Amino acid sequence: MSIQVKGLAKHYGQQKAVDEISFEAKPGKILGFLGPNGAGKSTTMKMLTGYLKPTSGTAKLCGFDTQMDSLEVRRIMGYLPENTPLYTDMYVQEFLLFVANTYQLKDAALRVKETIEKVGLDPEQHKKISMLSKGYRQRVGLAQAIIHQPKVLILDEPTSGLDPNQLTDIRELIKNLGKDKTVILSTHIMQEVEALCDEVIIINKGKIVANATITELKNEHQMTSLEDIFRKLTS
Numbered sequence: 001m002s003i004q005v006k007g008l009a010k011h012y013g014q015q016k017a018v019d020e021i022s023f024e025a026k027p028g029k030i031l032g033f034l035g036p037n038g039a040g041k042s043t044t045m046k047m048l049t050g051y052l053k054p055t056s057g058t059a060k061l062c063g064f065d066t067q068m069d070s071l072e073v074r075r076i077m078g079y080l081p082e083n084t085p086l087y088t089d090m091y092v093q094e095f096l097l098f099v100a101n102t103y104q105l106k107d108a109a110l111r112v113k114e115t116i117e118k119v120g121l122d123p124e125q126h127k128k129i130s131m132l133s134k135g136y137r138q139r140v141g142l143a144q145a146i147i148h149q150p151k152v153l154i155l156d157e158p159t160s161g162l163d164p165n166q167l168t169d170i171r172e173l174i175k176n177l178g179k180d181k182t183v184i185l186s187t188h189i190m191q192e193v194e195a196l197c198d199e200v201i202i203i204n205k206g207k208i209v210a211n212a213t214i215t216e217l218k219n220e221h222q223m224t225s226l227e228d229i230f231r232k233l234t235s
């Protein structure tokens with residue numbers, strides 16, 4: 001298993017933002033992480049990356065504990081946060097070279113070039129990040145998440161705000177990345193889940209209310225629409 005989560009919880013004062021969740025994810029699969037606003041998706045993802053300390057429980061990526069082995073975790077994991085914080089005063093190439101160097105990658109310049117091609121940033125690569133459209137900024141965010149060829153990819157709403165053309169391109173890219181990595185992605189778009197995800201976790205008020213393949217969910221609830229299942233489980 002490349003993601004192993006056991007009894008993971010995060011409390012903010014009295015509020016249980018994430019309430020003792022456990023799940024696993026396998027390599028070569030894309031896991032959809034769904035839930036209504038405020039359900040605890042981003043909080044869980046931040047704990048998976050090691051950026052946020054859990055109140056209790058553990059999360060391991062490829063056997064490395066996100067709190068105890070944070071350096072190893074950062075090396076094997078790529079993360080696209082919800083509102084990708086980017087150094088907007090930097091140029092695209094300059095920023096990606098900076099990221100490549102922080103990972104001490106051999107052939108950093110070559111990795112930058114290959115990653116720019118992979119995420120389709122070629123036409124915008126000479127621009128400053130502040131000049132880019134939302135979709136292209138999102139591509140820079142994805143580029144920084146994959147430049148070090150991580151085994152585990154954590155994507156928080158990777159396609160939010162993209163136009164239909166960009167959406168198709170980025171989904172295709174994520175699908176390809178999912179072939180040899182473990183990808184966990186959060187989204188509110190059920191179509192996206194159907195198009196991309198092998199398995200789905202639905203979280204509501206900090207607790208997991210479903211963890212299954214899409215087919216299993218549809219069979220179990222005798223419903224063909226994932227939206228209907230989502231509403232049934234979360235309202």
Ligand SMILES: Nc1ncnc2c1ncn2[C@@H]1O[C@H](COP(=O)(O)OP(=O)(O)OP(=O)(O)O)[C@@H](O)[C@H]1O
Nearest residue numbers: 012017018035036037038039040041042043044082
């Ligand atoms: N730093 C914080 N301090 C206090 N409460 C917080 C903090 N961060 C998150 N929360 C609360 O924890 C709960 C879960 O938030 P989280 O951002 O994980 O939800 P989400 O499922 O990602 O939502 P969305 O779909 O709207 O992005 C929310 O009620 C939120 O207000």
